[in-house]
Amino acid sequence: MSSGFTGSCLCGAVKLESTVTPVLTAHCHCIDCRKSSGSGHCTHMMVPEQAFSVSGDVAFFSRAADSGNIVSRGFCPACGSPLYSTNAGMPGMVFPRASCLDDPEIAKPAIAVYASRAPSWDHIDPALPAVAEMPQGDPQQVIAEKAAN
């Protein structure tokens, strides 16, 4: 059994691979994620850049997040599927979308962020810690604190 994961876009021109399981998986209900998702939120996995590889052409759309950090969202220029993002505020990490996974059960969401922006029809699992906007500080710490309360 491999500890990593593979993924691809809808047309198969782009393939993703990680040699490690995600450090963190989070639902993000921010407006940018909603508009780029096809639904109410994106589900992002976080993996170290050095464990991550991509084959095929990826196009990027870059835009400042609320934090002011530039977020670059990679997608397949042939079929439009979202693939992964980078965040200038979190160098060394990449954020593949759970939608790309060949085995979608690899994603184990641990937190919902920008929960205050979720539309009423995009239900948040009450078992998940939910943060109104972005957690301040280390998200792992926020998850641990919420789980303890």
Ligand SMILES: [Zn+2]
């Ligand atoms: Zn494609």
Ligand SMILES: [Zn+2]
């Ligand atoms: Zn977002």
